[in-house]
Amino acid sequence: MKSEKTSDIQWKLKPYKEGNENSILELAKKVFYEQPNDRFSEIYWRWEFIKNPDGNAIIWVAEDNGKIVGHYAVIPRLLNINDESHNGSIVVDVMTDPDYRFQGMFTKLGKISLNDAGDKDIEFSYGFPVRKDVMPGHLKIGWKHTFDIxxxxxxxxxxxxxxxxxxxxxxxxxxxxxxxxxxxxxxxxxxxxxxxxxxxxxxxxxxxxxxxxxxxxxxxxxxxxxxxxxxxxxxxxxxxxxxxxxxxxxxxxxxxxxxxxxxxxxxxxxxxxxxxxxxxxxxxxxxxxxxxxxxxxxxxxxxxxxxxxxxxxxxxxxxxxxxxxxxxxxxxxxxxxxxxxFIIHPNQSKSLSDTLINEKxxxxxxxxxxxx
The missing domain is CATH 3.40.630.30 (Gcn5-related N-acetyltransferase (GNAT))
Known part of the structure; x- marks a missing residue:
């Protein structure tokens, strides 16, 4: 595991650029090793992140000497809310290389990705985290655990x-x-x-x-x-x-x-x-x-x-x-x-509306x- 000292941190946060996907997929196979490999093919990746009819995903990565060691993806989702169209999004594939944990990467990636989404008129994000150990990191940057499904x-x-x-x-x-x-x-x-x-x-x-x-x-x-x-x-x-x-x-x-x-x-x-x-x-x-x-x-x-x-x-x-x-x-x-x-994050304000947090x-x- 890499050192926690700030002076030792070499990775940088960058927006996704064409060609990063191969390194992203290698990281996904390492982090989500229990999932089937076909989920981490380039065909699947492009279907999910590029061909989505609501728009391309907003992706930020952590890079160390050309290697992707962290990833945060915000996929646009159009929602009908009280008969009006709103720009929402789903956050998926939040991951940190096991060798780079406990360096604040999860928090920094989340903040910059969600701020970027807000700047691009995505009002809020939602997610379905499957790992209990990631919840504290989500809550730390403003996610709200609204209810369970x-x-x-x-x-x-x-x-x-x-x-x-x-x-x-x-x-x-x-x-x-x-x-x-x-x-x-x-x-x-x-x-x-x-x-x-x-x-x-x-x-x-x-x-x-x-x-x-x-x-x-x-x-x-x-x-x-x-x-x-x-x-x-x-x-x-x-x-x-x-x-x-x-x-x-x-x-x-x-x-x-x-x-x-x-x-x-x-x-x-x-x-x-x-x-x-x-x-x-x-x-x-x-x-x-x-x-x-x-x-x-x-x-x-x-x-x-x-x-x-x-x-x-x-x-x-x-x-x-x-x-x-x-x-x-x-x-x-x-x-x-x-x-x-089920968790929700406000991207353009400090709080969520009563409508969004109401499970009903x-x-x-x-x-x-x-x-x-």
């Missing part, structure tokens, strides 16, 4: 789930059976009631597979955005970039139609998170006048995962007060112990992160 789960393979925590096969078998009984005891009566309700809607909504986001997704967004107090843009341009043009991940999408009118959609994929093989509901967005299509969309995805994938459970990240959360619960999902931290205003899903 729950993960809701629908268990399928009880033996695998309980076996993750219980290594004794005999005990695991007993606990898994008990867990399955408890889940079915609660879920089955709800499922029966829901089945009759869904049966009435099956002929109301037509469900189609979506392989490209067309202009009717723009119409859905325009007609629905005022219902969601705070939400990232979900236009066809954004959705195609996020899901269709992703360089590695394969997403599936179902659309719900009422009399040939698109009224909602759900995005899902298979993935491995928290050590489990999961079916992931990445996003769900519906027209406020046709919210009941949520039941049909969620049940379709549950059936697809059960019939076509060998998974342990289905999971979805959703803000507590989102319309999505209510429909997840009534379809057999329950709140797990896992959460994602936010509609956030995994589609709004860089994780899934």
């Amino acid at each position: 729950p993960i809701y789960v629908y268990p399928i393979n009880f033996m695998s789930i309980t076996g993750y925590y219980i290594k004794n096969d005999i005990v695991n078998k007993f606990v898994s059976r008990l867990s399955k009984f408890g889940f079915n005891f609660v879920a089955k009566p709800i499922s029966k009631l829901l089945s009759s309700a869904i049966a009435e809607k099956i002929n109301v909504f037509l469900i189609k597979e979506i392989d490209y986001f067309t202009l009717d997704f723009d119409d859905l967004w325009q007609e629905s955005k005022s219902y969601y107090n705070i939400a990232c843009l979900r236009t066809s341009k954004h959705l195609n970039w996020r899901y269709i043009n992703h360089p590695y991940y394969k997403y599936n999408t179902l659309g719900a139609y009422f009399k040939n009118k698109l009224v909602g959609y759900i995005v899902f994929k298979q993935g491995n998170i928290f050590g489990f093989n999961m079916g992931l509901i990445v996003d769900l967005f519906v027209h406020p006048d046709y919210k009941d299509c949520c039941d049909i969309l969620i049940q379709n995805v549950i059936n697809i995962f059960k019939q076509n994938y060998d998974i342990d459970l289905i999971a979805c990240m959703s803000t507590k007060y989102s319309v999505l959360t209510n429909y997840l619960k009534r379809n057999g999902f329950f709140k797990s112990s896992k959460v994602f931290w 205003n936010w509609h956030l899903t995994w589609g709004d992160t860089d994780v899934v």
Whole structure:
């Protein structure tokens, strides 16, 4: 580890310039060694930081003799806030070379990057830190831990789930059976009631597979955005970039139609998170006048995962007060112990508005992160 003495510090803070990406990717592989390597390819990097429809990322690096040893990225995100467009951003891939820690680099990189973002009319930044050890550094430069976002789960393979925590096969078998009984005891009566309700809607909504986001997704967004107090843009341009043009991940999408009118959609994929093989509901967005299509969309995805994938459970990240959360619960999902931290930083003022820090205003899903 390098010396903490200021006189020994040789690194300098610089804005990203073309050609830095190779050194940035090498640093990412070193810092985020537990993540798959395809996330740190130049193709992925350009998709995330350069091809983003809301604008190129604002990136600052710490450089020591031509080597990138620190990195801070602010990716622009357009958000609808109380039916007005605002310039926000998501901060990702904050990293310091392990050999350069405890030299104040994290703090200095954060301050200069967020100040630069504010100067470029980005009103605020938000993030989903996954490492507990970075939180003090974020808080030190003015980030606010506003709330936690729950993960809701629908268990399928009880033996695998309980076996993750219980290594004794005999005990695991007993606990898994008990867990399955408890889940079915609660879920089955709800499922029966829901089945009759869904049966009435099956002929109301037509469900189609979506392989490209067309202009009717723009119409859905325009007609629905005022219902969601705070939400990232979900236009066809954004959705195609996020899901269709992703360089590695394969997403599936179902659309719900009422009399040939698109009224909602759900995005899902298979993935491995928290050590489990999961079916992931990445996003769900519906027209406020046709919210009941949520039941049909969620049940379709549950059936697809059960019939076509060998998974342990289905999971979805959703803000507590989102319309999505209510429909997840009534379809057999329950709140797990896992959460994602949600933090916000004001880039153009010293404080955050009451609107931004109010958890009830936010509609956030995994589609709004860089994780899934």
